[in-house]
Amino acid sequence: MTSNVTIRIQDADFDVNREIAALTMSRTDIGAVVTFSGICRGGEGAGDATTALTLEHYPGMAEAEIARHADEAMNRWPLTGVTIVHRVGRILPGENIMVVLTASAHRQAAFQAAEFLMDYLKAHAPFWKREETAGGSNWIAAKTDDDDAAARWDKN
Amino acid sequence: MKVVYFAWVRERIGKAEETVEPPAGVRTVGDLIGWLSTRGDEYAYAFETPKVIRAAIDHTHVRPDTVIAGAREIAFFPPMTGG
Numbered sequence: 337m338t339s340n341v342t343i344r345i346q347d348a349d350f351d352v353n354r355e356i357a358a359l360t361m362s363r364t365d366i367g368a369v370v371t372f373s374g375i376c377r378g379g380e381g382a383g384d385a386t387t388a389l390t391l392e393h394y395p396g397m398a399e400a401e402i403a404r405h406a407d408e409a410m411n412r413w414p415l416t417g418v419t420i421v422h423r424v425g426r427i428l429p430g431e432n433i434m435v436v437l438t439a440s441a442h443r444q445a446a447f448q449a450a451e452f453l454m455d456y457l458k459a460h461a462p463f464w465k466r467e468e469t470a471g472g473s474n475w476i477a478a479k480t481d482d483d484d485a486a487a488r489w490d491k492n
Numbered sequence: 493m494k495v496v497y498f499a500w501v502r503e504r505i506g507k508a509e510e511t512v513e514p515p516a517g518v519r520t521v522g523d524l525i526g527w528l529s530t531r532g533d534e535y536a537y538a539f540e541t542p543k544v545i546r547a548a549i550d551h552t553h554v555r556p557d558t559v560i561a562g563a564r565e566i567a568f569f570p571p572m573t574g575g
Contacts, residue, residue: 459572465573
């Protein structure tokens, strides 16, 4: 079984459908692709609604952490491919922030690997969000839930 | 050694990177945070709550008790909020 791992960090927006097509092109052994699409949420229109996010990352380490987790997912589940694209820079409500795609012969592996990757990337990949609102701009605080979500996948 | 800062740690210190030469007694990541904190108000502010500061040596996450000898690049940053 050959597998396909694509990891990109970029300023530019991307097209989720094109990423799926690239992951599945010319293959007949894939029965399931799970997509997690992270989108910039603008809020409910209240005074504190997000008007933009700015994503900062640690170049070099961000790629390395994502690759490490993609490798672990490939080792833990029978995947045919993984695509992870994460944007940096200024992102407006409604725009893509990131996408995780996992492809496998069957859905269970694809679902579990996508959830594992998201939980780990949230807790360990060096990206930081700064939020702009009508009242100013602030760094978003990390949720301790994110660490707990990552820890449930640890093998004891 | 080269030290790099990200997000609000970078903003509080007012620089993205610098080269430092800590004294011999500074052995661990935690020691380095303590020593950096003495270098000025901006450092003291950035590191005022050491337990929330995350660190990496040469692109790998490390704990406060990790020894810094041999490190080329040490990074300090807040908990991550990507995804």
